[in-house]
Amino acid sequence: MTLLKGLGAYLGIGTAVGVISGLFGIGGGILMVPAIIFIWAKEPKIAVGTSLAVMIPGAIAGVLRHHFSYHTVDWRIAAGLAVGAIVGSAFIGAPLANIISGEALKKGFGVLLIIFGLRMTGVFELISARMTALIQMVLG
Numbered sequence: 001m002t003l004l005k006g007l008g009a010y011l012g013i014g015t016a017v018g019v020i021s022g023l024f025g026i027g028g029g030i031l032m033v034p035a036i037i038f039i040w041a042k043e044p045k046i047a048v049g050t051s052l053a054v055m056i057p058g059a060i061a062g063v064l065r066h067h068f069s070y071h072t073v074d075w076r077i078a079a080g081l082a083v084g085a086i087v088g089s090a091f092i093g094a095p096l097a098n099i100i101s102g103e104a105l106k107k108g109f110g111v112l113l114i115i116f117g118l119r120m121t122g123v124f125e126l127i128s129a130r131m132t133a134l135i136q137m138v139l140g
Helices: 003-024 029-038 044-070 075-099 102-121 123-139
Strands: none
Touching: 003 029, 003 044, 029 044, 029 102, 044 075, 044 102, 102 123
């Protein structure tokens, strides 16, 4: 990868992740992990760790902007969730990521994205409503 092309990839992916993170409040791993795997040909375990390292400055910048410009941070909820996130990430998630194979991590990440995507778009609620209507129709 040439220097200019490499810088473009870093800036492009970094900017896209920053926009999505600031807009939707996600850590950017949805884009960053696959990008690191496919663009830089890194193993999923390296992609996960690298993605987490990149999220720190982006998250700090985003939360400061949300707090000072828009007053849209509930610090009580953030503090409580942060404790759980630290425990879950440091003591459960990271150790599990080192035990699970890279291929299994990649597939699990893909399945997780699909499930969350379907949930966010309301597909599960639609299926549930249709199934309920069908069962009521059958039972009379």
